[in-house]
Amino acid sequence: MKKSFLASLLASALILSACSTSTQSTEKISVVASFYPIEFLVDQIAKDQVTLATLVPGGAEPHDYELSPQDLGTIGSSQVFIVNGLVEPWFSDVEQNLENASVSILNLSKEMTLLESSDPEEPGKDPHVWLDPVLMSQMADIVRDALIAADPDHATLFEANTITLKQKLTQLDADYKMGLSQCEQKNFVTSHAAFAYLGSRYGITQVAISGLSPDAEPSAQKLKDLVDFARENKVTVIFFESLVSPALSETIAKEVGAETLVLNPLEGLTQEQMAAGEDYFSVMEENLQNLKTALVCE
Ligand SMILES: [Zn+2]
Known part of the structure; x- marks a missing residue:
């Protein structure tokens, strides 16, 4: 129909x-x-x-x-x-x-x-x-x-x-090659699985809370596995994104005592970002800074 x-x-x-x-x-x-x-x-x-x-x-x-x-x-x-x-x-x-x-x-x-x-x-x-x-x-x-x-x-x-x-x-x-060349961690916990190409380019690995699409929500078992993974790997940052709810990222962060930061999959800009003159380049540079924090890079 x-x-x-x-x-x-x-x-x-x-x-x-x-x-x-x-x-x-x-x-x-x-x-x-x-x-x-x-x-x-x-x-x-x-x-x-x-x-x-x-x-x-x-x-x-x-x-x-x-x-x-x-x-x-x-x-x-x-x-x-x-x-x-x-x-x-x-x-x-x-x-x-x-x-x-x-x-x-x-x-x-x-x-x-x-x-x-x-x-x-x-x-x-x-x-x-x-x-x-x-x-x-x-x-x-x-x-x-x-x-x-x-x-x-x-x-x-x-x-x-x-x-x-x-x-x-x-x-x-x-900038990415240089920025991500000396890091203590390799794994980063993202909201949805948007960063496989970026990860494969720079030798880092996403561990995603949701699937390829943000509405592919994780099972209770997957959330538990993520919490275990974050604890075992001493993950200090759980990423969220600006166009979907940060609730799951916040829950996991609270559970493992991590902070939350934005990793923007650039699937759209908010009205505020457009008004502020943000674009692909400025957001990618912000993503790099937040990845460097999460991966503990020099
Ligand atoms: Zn996506």
Whole structure:
């Protein structure tokens, strides 16, 4: 039932967009990003040279986001639609229904080498590639190419902006390598399992309270195992994240006498963070500082 509902909404959105594009001409291509990390890439690469919309709003979290009729209209009337492909639970339904639309879809997870989930109860590919600066840099190339394909007239601009972005990502990668090179601990306790790519890049290991998605809540046994693990490994920091409840992190922290700090999976920024000018780079640097505290790094 859900599928046919989406299909009919999308069909009407496409008809509306066909009517409006015939009377509109605009120099800027319209791009839709599903959530924040993709919005950030498009914004850095195209700046003001595209009209950019993001589906998951500030303060919301993509794993359980539900697509609205307005979102379908936005997608249907855009020229380029960029998704992670795995973090959006609605994407497979929408993708089938967009087959005959003129929007070109870039599914980033199809273009990259992905890690398998390490949790046997939650098999599948891990979507959280954006938390590794090196993979973020690979994504920048892929997004740049999609933008150039849609708007070849601005290829030079997109290429130049991508070079600047990739230089900053290279610096971020160097900061992480340096910052995490001399640490007493290797394991960090996170809220949901978003940090496998980051961990694998820098030789550290996440121990997650929830699963690949924040709503995959742990069993009582898993919570007990986490408490035992934290005690045995003298864990002094339990991480929580800003877009989901810190309750489980606080419970474990209290139980083992640890403090709580934020480790932000960058699945969205809050309105306050956006107003304060926070972005991918500033949050990644904050994450690094908090990881250094948790892992007792020099
Ligand atoms: Zn996630």
